[in-house]
Amino acid sequence: MSGSDPQITLYRLQACPFCERVVRVLEDLDLPYQSRFVEPMHSDRNVVKRVSGKRSVPAIVDENTGVTMSESGNIVEYLEHTYGDGRAA
């Protein structure tokens, strides 16, 4: 991977509505991100468990801030607070 890779990595499952919710927010905020697609079977998601501590998706890794996070509600709130108009000072 080169140095120009996006700083945000999204672990996602194809057609997962919670993942798509996070994608919408990333796009609304114009945040570059790279997608890593994993398998429908929870047991096949060791990479997500290793990264986030859980096998659930979506999960994001944000190299800008060092934050790793699961659960779409948490992620949306984090993104809006960190990068949105109402971002914390």
Add this chain to the structure above:
Amino acid sequence: MDLGFEVTDLPASDHPAPGDVAPEFTRPLVGPEFWADTSLSAVVAEGPTLLVFHPMDGAFPTTYMWNAIDDHGFADDVTLVGVSASSPYEHKALLEERAEDARLFSDPDAGVAAAYGVENELDGMAGVTEHRPAVFLLDSDRTVRYAWVADEWPTFPDYEEIADAIADHV
């Protein structure tokens, strides 16, 4: 292969030759744990790369090719990547069986096959174009050091020739 009859010829291919720079592309690259859009140049940046085009996952030539590549242990000396028309889900299944230490690009529309001149429009499978068996050894700047493209259907790479090319260039 000596079958005692003519094997079907494939049309002449206009593929990258040694000394050429291999066409750049980006496709989902499937590893053991996830897939992500990845460019060929990002892969070759890791070092000399063996780029293997093969028929759809599940076809017997694909099985034969990966079994032979595994037996030769090419992954010990080069970065090993495959390309086929199969989906990432099928690639995940293939990687569980064979293609040890390889990663596989998914190219369902065979656009990469077109860029490399290795398309195989399948007779009897309407609308399906896949990839002829083909092998390219690439430098870290995508310069082609060795090229082989199937000219018959089916035919297989000369694995000893590939081993020699790897020994000469890597």
